[in-house]
Amino acid sequence: MRGFLASSIGVTCAAALALPLTPPAAAATAGAAPSGARSAPVTATARVTSQRAPAEIPGSTQSLPLAPLTRDRALGPAAPEQGLTRDDVRHFSLVGVIWDNPDTVLHGSVQVRTRATGSGAWTGWQDLETHNDDTADPGTAERTSGRVRGSTAPLWVGDSDGVEVRVRAAGERRTDETARGTRTATSAAPLPSGLRLELVDPGEQRLTRAAVPAGAPSATELPALSRAATEAELLALRGSELTTAQRARPYIGPRPRIITRRGWGADEKLREKKFVYTKKVKAAFVHHTASGNGYRCSQADSVIRGIYRYHVKSMGWRDIGYNFLVDKCGNIYEGRAGGVAKPVLGAHTLGFNSNSMGIAVIGSFGSSKPPGAVLRAIARLTAWKLGLYGANPRGKTYLKSAGGNLYRKGKNVRLNVISGHRDGFATECPGWQLYRKLGTARSTAARYQGR
Incomplete structure (x- = not known):
């Protein structure tokens, strides 16, 4: 049609x-969510800065993987923090976080703060809704296409050229019976694998x-x-x-x-x-x-x-x-x-x-x-x-x-x-x-x- x-x-x-x-015209998308084994990081953070995109770009998506910070790389996927620093991304107005498996629930919090284009002013931290349950029904072609990913709800932030995001797993309390009595410990639930930051430029109308x-x-x-x-x-x-x-x-x-x-x-x-x-x-x-x-x-x-x-x-x-x-x-x-x-x-x-x-x-x-x-x-x-x-x-x-x-x-x-x-x-x-x-x-x- x-x-x-x-x-x-x-x-x-x-x-x-x-x-x-x-x-x-067709819009370009940078990167696709990688597949791989489920990882179990506790916290993920990212910081990105950018220059404003030319007005003639109709729209774009920048997909940036979250990774362990340098000081935690030896810990691999179990690193307590993840993040990245980039200075070569285009401007954006909407942000979200996605992961590999749409059936995996992100038990934790996702927060972002962004820098306004022009003024350079940073916002405070804002929460993204992690339980984004608007989705296709099980068994339908749309749901079983192999392309569907888990996601937060998107957040409109206006014209921005910098962003920080942090993903933190919720703590779980566990009670164990030991020879010396009862012991209560708190551990973090694993985060979904393939966490990526999505920066969306809707383009000019x-x-x-x-x-x-x-x-x-x-x-x-x-x-x-x-x-x-x-x-x-x-x-x-x-x-x-x-x-x-x-x-x-x-x-x-x-x-x-x-x-x-x-x-x-x-x-x-x-x-x-x-x-x-x-x-x-x-x-x-x-x-x-x-x-x-x-x-x-x-x-x-x-x-x-x-x-x-x-x-x-x-x-x-x-x-x-x-x-x-x-x-x-x-x-x-x-x-x-x-x-x-x-x-x-x-x-x-x-x-x-x-x-x-x-x-x-x-x-x-x-x-x-x-x-x-x-x-x-x-x-x-x-x-x-x-x-x-x-x-x-x-x-x-x-x-x-x-x-x-x-x-x-x-x-x-x-x-x-x-x-x-x-x-x-x-x-x-x-x-x-x-x-x-x-x-x-x-x-x-x-x-x-x-x-």
């Missing part, structure tokens, strides 16, 4: 529309979004539709599946404005060309990207391009994992390619990607409250997309688990139609402050559907 953007759909006079695409008349499609966005136009879209897309009652009164919210992949500058050469679909969309899982809130809404395109590149080039996925993303100003973005109105299989909720969609709010909401614009965007998006498949946002549904840390494979699980990531997997996502507001999103979405 080099000539057309099949991943977006606009409807005029109830007809589907394919949009032209001119993707940016040169495409300007032009204003379009109401109801008219464009290459960079799908405009909001009226209720009447949305109902016409529903009849065009799924009319043959609707009952007489559904035709008479379709419960669907007006389609919201959606910024397309071309709109946020997706390099379509990065992802796999083919699309994978499920049967329907019965539920929506809400996430946060855990990438921090230190971005302006005008930078959201860059943040998404960084996450996209991190998911594909660093973590080894076929495309960005989420079906949709929402910035803190309430703008909605098309995520994984394949069609915004179609049941595209994502990689967002381990065990429950089939017959669902993933919506990621860009930011971290463990302690920060989500803006009202975010909740309204979630409500508008779910009212429309769930309405295409007859789902009630305030209702319950059953999904069959493909396997995870909360439900065994094959178990039919009763879930809210609008759920949080933590409802399907043991995780803190989407952050408590966002999770506690999902009830508001459910009731608002149902109201948009006319229920």
